[in-house]
Amino acid sequence: MDRKQFIRTIGLGTGAIVFVTCVGGCSGSDSEDDPAPTTPGTTKLDFTFDVTSDANLVNNGWTIRNRVIIARSGNNYLAYQSNCTHQGNPLTYNAGDNNFPCSQQGPDHGSVFDANGVRIAGPASSNLKKYSTQINGNNLRVFEP
Numbered sequence: 001m002d003r004k005q006f007i008r009t010i011g012l013g014t015g016a017i018v019f020v021t022c023v024g025g026c027s028g029s030d031s032e033d034d035p036a037p038t039t040p041g042t043t044k045l046d047f048t049f050d051v052t053s054d055a056n057l058v059n060n061g062w063t064i065r066n067r068v069i070i071a072r073s074g075n076n077y078l079a080y081q082s083n084c085t086h087q088g089n090p091l092t093y094n095a096g097d098n099n100f101p102c103s104q105q106g107p108d109h110g111s112v113f114d115a116n117g118v119r120i121a122g123p124a125s126s127n128l129k130k131y132s133t134q135i136n137g138n139n140l141r142v143f144e145p
């Protein structure tokens, strides 16, 4: 291998490394698909927000944040994974029945989870993952214990 050939080989190799590195690390965004925030140094979900600043929570009694459905139930806040355990469609909250129906209520769907996250209807085969909540003034902390 002569010098020119060697430099071309090294140059191509470096370009390929830069390309691979950038593809893996340059596509960051703050979309809803990003992992939920966590406490630095842990892998557990942990976030806090002002409940009066969330229009959905204020007006409808529930909201979805960081892949967690949060519902106001009396003076308490319930927090569960936001996607149905059947096929992953978003959940909703029914304040009248204090439960969490799947947004897909058509044929082959229709799962409903009670206020404890337990499946009470439909094809979902498992219960919801529960998160702890802690209110301090208007600030609600949602976290994994």
Ligand code: FES
Pocket (backbone or CB within 6 Å): 084, 085, 086, 087, 088, 089, 102, 103, 104, 108, 109, 110, 111, 122, 123, 124
């Ligand atoms: S995705 Fe929820 S019941 Fe099918």
